Amino acid sequence: MEERWSTEHVLSLAPDPASLKAAGKLSGPGPWSATGTGRGALWGLCKGSGSTPYRTAVELGTPAYKCSCPSRKFPCKHALGLLLLWAAGPEAVADGAAPPDWVEEWLDGRGRAAADRAAKQQAKAAEADPEAARRRAEKRAARVAGGARELRLRLADGVRRGLADPLPAGAWEEVAARMVDAQAPGLASRVRVLAEAPQDELLEEYAMLHLLAGAYGRIDTLPEALAATVRTRVGFTTDAADLLAGPTVRDRWHVLGSRDTADDRLTTRRVWLHGAKTGRHALLLAFGRPGQAPDLALPTGRLLEAELAYHPGARPLRAVLGTRYGGPEPAPAAAPAGLSPAGALAGYGAAVAEDPWLDGWPTVLADVVPVRTPEGWQLTDGAHSLPVRRGALPEAALWRLAAVSAGHPVTLFGECGHHGFTPVTAWDAEHRPVPLG
């Protein structure tokens, strides 16, 4: 039996506020009939405006959704409403029912499709022409190397002329476009950051970009792990399926936090995990188009037994989620063990020694008091203090942190970096996680 999700968890799946509002109206028993849950799925019939009710089903593991309504929102308001109804408790949707035929068929079909996909993947891997693939890779490597060389020249030009002398508007935008042409999107996005950087951070941005472009220029001489880091930062990607075909790490992963950021093209969800057995941190990324929630929803504070495959690198962090063994379970009510501010900075320092381009490293701080000072928020343990990274969080989130602490020491998860600490989750006096984002 699946544990019922919390309302917040269901709310976090909604593609947009309008869907949520619509789903709220469908969250009572009124429009629903023939609801049930079993075989890892949830289903029901929802009375709509037509004569035939919509058939709505949710496969809870993935999760996956099916609804006979014409909506293009995903999940649609019916699926969300059904989940909200189910989340309300067993009196609303009974447990342990046998799925009706239409749900059985859908679940069976999903099983078959997954098997087909796996078979196709294998077939594709077997068929692929390794010689052609190698030629394509060489061609791209040459183009990226060309881009990196050009970038180093532009950076050196800037320093020769002096950074106090502002470049004409759009100059860096043009360089970024050339990096995109050179198939080095990682360089392109760092160039755009450079264009926005304040005067006093400019030299640092120049230097780190210079270091990255230079590293790519002699990538063949770098140790394998560092070379992988450089390739990732320059903009090479690795297919999730390829990663999962390689070595994986199985652990009981504690979900330490989650944060969504959105621009007009994309919603990015970051989910930070920490392995109970391995002690390793991992970062999962999920993306959604506007109007679609990222498909990964792992509630903070839960434990998930699963296999992860890390992206290769000198300091592996980003990972993809492989096989899960059961759904997310509630973690014991306890805050994770953490570091002092000094320990946290030392930890970040050790990470930077391996991957110099790291801006921050996932860190649990233990027993720190958030204090508002004229210079901004500080996290202090009585011996030292660590500033909260400016602009990393809206002011309201920091007040929430202050309220959770009430002047007492708290455990705090976030990213520790050279700009300071970016809080993501705090644990309250009852050791329950409070998302701050």
Add this chain to the structure above:
Amino acid sequence: MTAPVLAPADDWADLQGAALLGTDRRPLPEPRTALAAAVDRTDPAGALLDLAAVAAVRRRAGALPAPAVETPAPAPDDPRPALPEAAARRLAVLLGTRGGHGSTANLAELLPQWLTAARTRGYRLPPALVPTLLDTARARSELRSDAVALAGPLGRWLAPHNPDWKYVTRTAGEQDVHQQPGELLWQEGLFAERVTHLTRLRRTDPAAGLALLASTWSTERAEDRVLFLDSLQDGLSAADEDFLEAALSDRSKNVRATAAELLSTLPGSALAARMAARARAAVRHDGDRLHVTPPAACDAAMQRDGIPVKSPTGRGERAWWFGEVVAGAPLALWTTGTGLGPEQLLALPTVDAPDGGGAEWAEDLREAWARAAVRQQDAAWARALLGTPPRPGRDTRTPGAPAKLLAVLPPAERAAWTAAFVQTHGLGDAFQLLGACATPWTPPLSTAVVAALKRAAELGSYPWSHSGVLGMTERALAPETAPAVEALAADTSPDTAWSDTFTRLAGTLRFRQAMLTELE
């Protein structure tokens, strides 16, 4: 670099200087570390970037924490029991956290009810929700009293650090009323805060409230004096008479009128006695009739007792004076003087006294009695003036302002009368009456309103022509009515305005019911 993290001393400033002016104009700094010495210096610009990269990574990897900052004393403990978890989730939805998602209609209307219910039950909020609540109450001042009480010691601990929450320290809880901050508030507070303070004080200690007002009375502005005087209504007693009697000689006409009105509601006051004498002269009872002789003039004494010479609405002078006199006289005058009850008095025919004007005095007399019943909060008179609740098929109208008279009656009676009214007349004229009823409405009243909505839908009127009543219904309809509304939603043809209206109403009712259940 702007990193607020301390880093080991190094050659960063030299590198920064050279980079700002350019390596064409500035020499490269001398290397200070072995790694820096190994940098190839043939191209100064490339070398500068190499050196800067070495220094930047070194600074990042070797960053040290800043010295500790001073921590404030922690917030005092809050002994109240924690809010049940489901109620905490509900509050988060009501406050629109998590991206402002609401799950049903009109959550803004339900938040005040939630806060009042949670405050009454004495819960402690989850700390993480306290800042959002304080932000919300900043924009909606009607929530402040409940919000500050619920935020409790944590709210008072947080507030001084955030300029947006200044109001928290000024919104004193009931228990703080006698303390020094109250005095200070009275001396230095904003006008609205002072009125609130005075009103609160009058509820707990009327004499202290009067003393406080008297202590600054002569220095207050005329427009403020009127409103301060108004707040004496709470806890009004004979002890206030001297002060009010003095206020009858105030420079401001509005202050005089307000003082007179207050005095007229004190049955034992000298003003009430003077009004009673005038009223007795104007209305004479001779057994089976009432003879009306309106005042012939508004003399200086009448004017001092708050009767303006001219009617503000331009009524005939004598009718105006007559109305003011009767409305200002104690109602007991009529019953004790005649031995008749209000119903019997209202049934008596009215005739002109020999020098009277015309038969229209009957209406003026009823209106004046209605005003007196509202002022003196006299339920027996209000009941008699409202008449029996209207019954289907009999179109009985109540003169005067029935909503005001209704407010004088006990809540159950109010609801019953309004239910009967709605059954007979529908919702068209019911807005003010419904507004006078206590929330949540009683089940019979709720059933009557739902039935009236059903009739309105069947008759093909538009929901928006009932939007005022519908908004009130969402706040006030009894939760027990939810199944009836849901049935209504199911019966109404889909995708019509009424179907949407009923569905939303049912959703709100369910939400409200669940919300109150969670707080038990």
